[in-house]
Amino acid sequence: MKTWLLFAIVAVFVTVAVAQTNAPSGNAEKGKQIYTKIGCYECHGREGQGASATGPRIGPNPIPYPRFVSYIRKPTGDMPPYTSKVVPDQDLVDIYAFLQSRPKPPAP
Amino acid sequence: MGVNRRTFLKGAAGVVGRAAVPPSTSASQQSATSPVEVDELTTERCGSDFMVDVIKQIGFDYIAANPGSSFRGLHESIINYGKNEKPEFLTCCHEESSVAIAHGYFKIDGRPMAVLAHGTVGLQHAAMAIYNAYCDRVPVYIILGNTLDATNRRPGAEWAHSVQDAAAMVRDYIKWDDTPASLLHFSESAVRAYKIAMTPPMLPVVIVADSDLQENPLAVDTKIRIPKLATPAPPQGDSAAVGEAARLLVAADNPVIIADRVVRSSAGLKNLIELAETLQAAVVDQGGRMNFPSRHPLNQSARGRAAISEADVILGLEVGDLWGATNTVRDQLHKTSRSATKPGAKLISLTTGDLYTKGNYQDFQRFPEVDLAIAADAEATLPSLIEAVKRLITADRRRLFSERGTRLKVAADAVLERLSTDAAYAWDASPISTARLASELWAQIRNEDWSLVNGDLSGWPQRLWTLDKPYHHIGRSGGYGIGYGAPASVGAALANRKYGRLSVNIQNDGDLMYAPGVLWTAAHHHIPLLTVMHNNRAYHQEVMHLQRMANRHNRGIDRPHIGTTIEDPNIDYAKVAQGFGLHAEGPIADPRELGAALKRAIAVVKKGEPALVDVVTQPR
Numbered sequence: 001m002k003t004w005l006l007f008a009i010v011a012v013f014v015t016v017a018v019a020q021t022n023a024p025s026g027n028a029e030k031g032k033q034i035y036t037k038i039g040c041y042e043c044h045g046r047e048g049q050g051a052s053a054t055g056p057r058i059g060p061n062p063i064p065y066p067r068f069v070s071y072i073r074k075p076t077g078d079m080p081p082y083t084s085k086v087v088p089d090q091d092l093v094d095i096y097a098f099l100q101s102r103p104k105p106p107a108p
Numbered sequence: 109m110g111v112n113r114r115t116f117l118k119g120a121a122g123v124v125g126r127a128a129v130p131p132s133t134s135a136s137q138q139s140a141t142s143p144v145e146v147d148e149l150t151t152e153r154c155g156s157d158f159m160v161d162v163i164k165q166i167g168f169d170y171i172a173a174n175p176g177s178s179f180r181g182l183h184e185s186i187i188n189y190g191k192n193e194k195p196e197f198l199t200c201c202h203e204e205s206s207v208a209i210a211h212g213y214f215k216i217d218g219r220p221m222a223v224l225a226h227g228t229v230g231l232q233h234a235a236m237a238i239y240n241a242y243c244d245r246v247p248v249y250i251i252l253g254n255t256l257d258a259t260n261r262r263p264g265a266e267w268a269h270s271v272q273d274a275a276a277m278v279r280d281y282i283k284w285d286d287t288p289a290s291l292l293h294f295s296e297s298a299v300r301a302y303k304i305a306m307t308p309p310m311l312p313v314v315i316v317a318d319s320d321l322q323e324n325p326l327a328v329d330t331k332i333r334i335p336k337l338a339t340p341a342p343p344q345g346d347s348a349a350v351g352e353a354a355r356l357l358v359a360a361d362n363p364v365i366i367a368d369r370v371v372r373s374s375a376g377l378k379n380l381i382e383l384a385e386t387l388q389a390a391v392v393d394q395g396g397r398m399n400f401p402s403r404h405p406l407n408q409s410a411r412g413r414a415a416i417s418e419a420d421v422i423l424g425l426e427v428g429d430l431w432g433a434t435n436t437v438r439d440q441l442h443k444t445s446r447s448a449t450k451p452g453a454k455l456i457s458l459t460t461g462d463l464y465t466k467g468n469y470q471d472f473q474r475f476p477e478v479d480l481a482i483a484a485d486a487e488a489t490l491p492s493l494i495e496a497v498k499r500l501i502t503a504d505r506r507r508l509f510s511e512r513g514t515r516l517k518v519a520a521d522a523v524l525e526r527l528s529t530d531a532a533y534a535w536d537a538s539p540i541s542t543a544r545l546a547s548e549l550w551a552q553i554r555n556e557d558w559s560l561v562n563g564d565l566s567g568w569p570q571r572l573w574t575l576d577k578p579y580h581h582i583g584r585s586g587g588y589g590i591g592y593g594a595p596a597s598v599g600a601a602l603a604n605r606k607y608g609r610l611s612v613n614i615q616n617d618g619d620l621m622y623a624p625g626v627l628w629t630a631a632h633h634h635i636p637l638l639t640v641m642h643n644n645r646a647y648h649q650e651v652m653h654l655q656r657m658a659n660r661h662n663r664g665i666d667r668p669h670i671g672t673t674i675e676d677p678n679i680d681y682a683k684v685a686q687g688f689g690l691h692a693e694g695p696i697a698d699p700r701e702l703g704a705a706l707k708r709a710i711a712v713v714k715k716g717e718p719a720l721v722d723v724v725t726q727p728r
Contacts, residue, residue, distance in 0.1 A: 038665050
């Protein structure tokens, strides 16, 4: 049981790491501007730190890029959708780069 | 109806006049023509003196008002005949502030504050705050000035400030009102109003003090009876229904208690803890009041949705929106909802909400399909529910409860650890994160006898601080009407003053801008209150609503700031507060400067004065 659980956890981490590594390379500085301009900060905070009632933390380790994109385009929860008509794919690449670049919290 | 009512009142006033008003004045009032000039220009006693006797006997410590000519007689009687003591007159800059001050005061003191206002323009200003108090189940005792007798009105303003049925405008969201036609009538109705207001569900009431009744002379030896006041004991749940609730809770595998506006007293808090511990049941505190200690291992509020989804029996205690607590709504183009509970979960409601509901305003929320409804006061019913639960517990159940309690403690500990980590993200950000602000504030107040009288900060105080006294948090506005925070804080801080507590108001910027003059009231009356601005420079909830609409319509997603933000120019709240006579610092956008500024402000507050620190924050 424990071995199975350990394997599952390792598999998840590897999957996330690969997915994040495979994310297209974006411009974090440009992503910051877009992130603010199109209102992502409103629910997720200016650093992607999240807020309990409005939106979860999305930086500095955002969900794998394919899921990130698909959720933004067709959210399954309460988040407003951002279609490609109003946010091009390249902007999402840059936003993703910005979120990845957010600082980790200081050690306790 | 107006003519009939006037005719009735005039006749009734005549009856009182025979008992209370000198003959010359009574005769002039009954005249069909204009009163004749008389030489009698002063009197030693007037109707409003008697009204003060009534007010004093009921027992108000304070009466809040923006001064108004329709109650000039009563105002004068309060400060001179009544010596401005019990009640003391609180000078307010807006009637919305007067009512919200009374709203906050009650939630600490447990007794209503009286409010004076014009029956017209004053009540119009006060209306939103009355609605907040109504939704929040808080009694506010409102006395309106009015001049019903048209032949006694002075030309001009007094006509504009008179109305046939003053309370009509707010009757949909008060519990009771009356327009007394004599001083004896005032006496009875004033006592009745208090009794009604203080009977759960506690709600605002209105009494109209006619200006003629206030100002007419009263013979010095006039005796008018003031009825004895006996405030009713709150209604307890039917014993059979309480027994059935106990049976369901004891038999449950995963009972969850949802608490909203339950706790009014230390005894209520102790009893809710005892009920939860006896059952080892999860508690989800919705924060309408401080219902359950934030660090108690059975407190599952930070994982409330998960706890509710696991429940097989849910007990809702004074929950304003039980449907909302047990369902989720998806706010997309086509709104959908689904149950958040598992199939077959039993729902029990115990609330005074079932005892009193009105139709027009819809604060009663969507209809919850409960399996057992107990129409009663939850706090008053807790002792009998605890006893009923204890009678049913067997050794087997106790063992199961113990195991459940252990599981819940593990879950609570895990949440606590996660929250501690979450709070550290954006720690050094500027604008300052809400978690950092909550943490810095907590570091300054944790060793004081503190009271958070307003403010949410995205729930961080409830998650990071140790709340274990009823006055550690007093809930929110009730009706979500903006403009509540600052004045309610002033009222609560006034009530806390006699205990020497450090009152803390986490103040939203948009909320303060509705009636910032209440800061002057705090300074004028030396009300110690620390106000910490949660200054996100926006009506941020509305920014998000606009964003949702723009996204939904696939256009202009970079424009929701239009009409929703409070920028260009940024408001300097420290300067605003300084102008009202407060110690104030800011704007502070660097988190490293925060601790020292808070410390300086707290030193001022501990000397008995209000202070404000303007903190530029993250939006949420």
